[in-house]
Amino acid sequence: MTLEFTWVNNDKIEYGIKKFLASKGVSHRMYNDLKHDGSIMLNHHKTKFDAQVEPSDSLTVVFPDEQSDDEVAFSDQPINVVYEDNNWLVINKSAGLTSVPGPANREDTLVNRIKGYLRKNGSHDLKPHLITRLDRFTSGLVLVAKNRLANSLANQRVAKHQIEKYYYAIVEGKLSDEHSIIDQPIGRIGDNFRREVTPDGKNAITEYLVVSSLNDKTLAKIKLHTGRTHQIRVHMTALGHPLLGDQLYDGPLNEGIERQALHAYYLKFHDDLSDVDREFKLDLPADMKAIL
Numbered sequence: 001m002t003l004e005f006t007w008v009n010n011d012k013i014e015y016g017i018k019k020f021l022a023s024k025g026v027s028h029r030m031y032n033d034l035k036h037d038g039s040i041m042l043n044h045h046k047t048k049f050d051a052q053v054e055p056s057d058s059l060t061v062v063f064p065d066e067q068s069d070d071e072v073a074f075s076d077q078p079i080n081v082v083y084e085d086n087n088w089l090v091i092n093k094s095a096g097l098t099s100v101p102g103p104a105n106r107e108d109t110l111v112n113r114i115k116g117y118l119r120k121n122g123s124h125d126l127k128p129h130l131i132t133r134l135d136r137f138t139s140g141l142v143l144v145a146k147n148r149l150a151n152s153l154a155n156q157r158v159a160k161h162q163i164e165k166y167y168y169a170i171v172e173g174k175l176s177d178e179h180s181i182i183d184q185p186i187g188r189i190g191d192n193f194r195r196e197v198t199p200d201g202k203n204a205i206t207e208y209l210v211v212s213s214l215n216d217k218t219l220a221k222i223k224l225h226t227g228r229t230h231q232i233r234v235h236m237t238a239l240g241h242p243l244l245g246d247q248l249y250d251g252p253l254n255e256g257i258e259r260q261a262l263h264a265y266y267l268k269f270h271d272d273l274s275d276v277d278r279e280f281k282l283d284l285p286a287d288m289k290a291i292l
Contacts, residue, residue, distance in 0.1 A: 079113045090278075128146065131143040138260060138264065140167070168262070179207075264282075
């Protein structure tokens with residue numbers, strides 16, 4: 001499907017086309033791509049890029065296709081699609097699946113599988129954009145923009161912390177507070193892959209609410225207010241309550257779960273392209289239910 005959008009100038013002033021499109025989330029780079037390979041129509045007639053958009057005018061833009069990146073392979077392995085429309089994919093990522101290609105895996109990550117899915121379904125845009133990412137062994141909801149405009153708008157939401165994400169985590173021991181906000185900077189120590197709470201780290205804020213406590217473990221709902229690498233795992237470890245199954249952060253490995261007990265169960269964002277809120281929620285996965 002060709003990426004085409006129409007907007008009406010509902011303001012009482014006129015705009016240059018570039019400024020009008022910028023107000024709709026079209027970035028400078030997208031505008032240049034549009035001038036180079038796309039097309040525009042003003043009130044259903046072809047126009048030039050130096051035209052003015054008067055009040056009540058409609059402007060239609062047709063963006064060029066996003067071609068496949070030859071460096072990123074197609075994979076025909078399955079994905080679990082929770083929601084899809086012309087602009088978005090919401091996927092329930094399984095634990096063990098890497099989100100993006102890297103040195104250790106370039107052939108079968110979530111991005112590779114989405115590319116294969118898009119090709120199979122006849123998409124013109126073959127460059128999926130992951131808006132939210134999960135660690136390899138974290139399961140749950142991932143938001144994907146299927147085109148460049150959705151990507152631009154979603155990233156503006158991310159920058160303003162306007163995408164809500166909640167997780168279920170099962171941690172070792174009993175948390176002393178039923179509800180708390182952890183505000184501790186996170187950074188890397190030397191070349192260590194593992195992150196730690198450190199005074200010169202980046203700002204990181206995690207909020208948790210206890211759902212239930214057993215003798216030696218706690219199920220908590222966790223909200224991220226920032227998005228640092230391994231943030232939940234680092235903060236809970238710093239509290240003395242690492243996640244069950246989390247080998248990297250010294251979580252107990254004898255609880256019957258073979259990965260960190262972390263699941264992205266809730267996602268909410270405002271879809272600027274349809275002007276509606278979109279909300280998604282998952283149950284606990286089977287392996288986390290089993291250890292409770």
